[in-house]
Amino acid sequence: MAYHQRSASAPSSPRSNKPEIEQQLQGLSTTVSSPSATIETTCHGLRKLEGIYSSIEEMICTPSNQVSLCQSLQRKAVEAELGRSLVLLDLCNAMQGSFMELKMSVQELLLALRRGEDASSQVKAYIQLAKKAQKQFKKISKKTISDDKECRAVMLMAEARRITISLLESTSCLLLKQIEMPKCSLVSRTFQKSKFVCEEEQLWALEQSIGDLETGVELMYRRLIQNRVSLLNTLSS
Template identity: 75%
Template sequence: MSCHLRSASLPSSPRSNRAEVEQQLQSLKTTISSPSTTIDTMCNGFRSLGDIYSSIEEMMCTPSNQVSLCQTLQRKAVEEELGQSLVLLDLCNTMQESFIDLKMSVQELLLVLKRGDDATAQLKAYIRLTKKAQKHFKKDCKRTTFVEKDCRVVKLLAEARLITTSLLEFTLCLLSKQIEMPKWSLVSRAFQKGKVVCEEEQLQALECSIRDVESGAELLFRRLIRIRVSLLNTLSSQIP
């Protein structure tokens, strides 16, 4: 079920547009931090963030905002956010690689189950991958900073960046909880055929979820690159 947060018709004024984006960001922040959040929620979150970044880019490219962003004080804030955008792009790229590794791990699990072999080693490998990704994520997150900005467009970018970071973190956390060792015990496969079938179905659903997450992260990555290019073009087109 989709939960796109962007309105079908964009507001006509920058002020109303800004208010809408702020509302979207707050709504998404509340959604992804909810105890009832699921992988599907995160997949929708990636798409919603892509829409939000597109709205911010539209605001950023208006003539008045382009002039404002290039003023001396605002320009400094823009340059600082450009530096942080590189950190976020690195983080997204790392997470995309982690999602690919997790997807391959689940595919190996499926093959082992279909052969009727003990899947303990593959299960432990999946758990190691999620823990490694979470550790790497926390290390990279230390490079991100948030300073309150006077420039509203830059402030929206900074808030979107923080929510993007939270979305990636919560997604990894959910993926790490999808498999718990006790329920995957295959000690007596012969007497647990119904359970094994269920496990295979769960794995197939998990593989599908990871594919959706991977696709959403890729879309978001492209949006981040596009908005970074727009910022760079704005600064280079109006050199003070």
């Protein structure tokens, strides 16, 4: 019980919080790069990232760090990170739009199944949307490359941003793979009752997963905005 109370409390100083943030980032990076990653682990990763960004914001808002971040060299690094944060916000916004379109595509697949129709066109539409999300991701994420290492806080933000990009990239790949399970039978005009139930359950689960991803990205989007506001307030103080 004492451990949980200690982990939930605010850090006594930025120095004590840094190793914890680094450890969380390292663990999350390992999870993201794992070949066994799933949509469920991705949703968990998004929740972890939201907490990590919250911890970074707490560190930024300490008086000692606010003074440090306003110094000449570090100020330039912070301003550069502010610019890159806009690109990350654009990426999150684009992913939310893609999730909405994919959910609608899954709903159309479900309707086709219930009517006993050939669902090949709906399957193709889903695949096209998933590939479109990947293209949007690659186009936007290229703008977020950074090699600034002047400031410890900026380094943590940059690492969190890198992991966020990797996580969103793996999400688009996982969503593309999800349709492969029911695809073979979905394009058939003949439906056995057991297969229909199985496919319907898979699609319901997929729709729920996309909704969970959408919620996770939205929460992280809000946290990123709060971090950006904290940085701007620090530079203007």
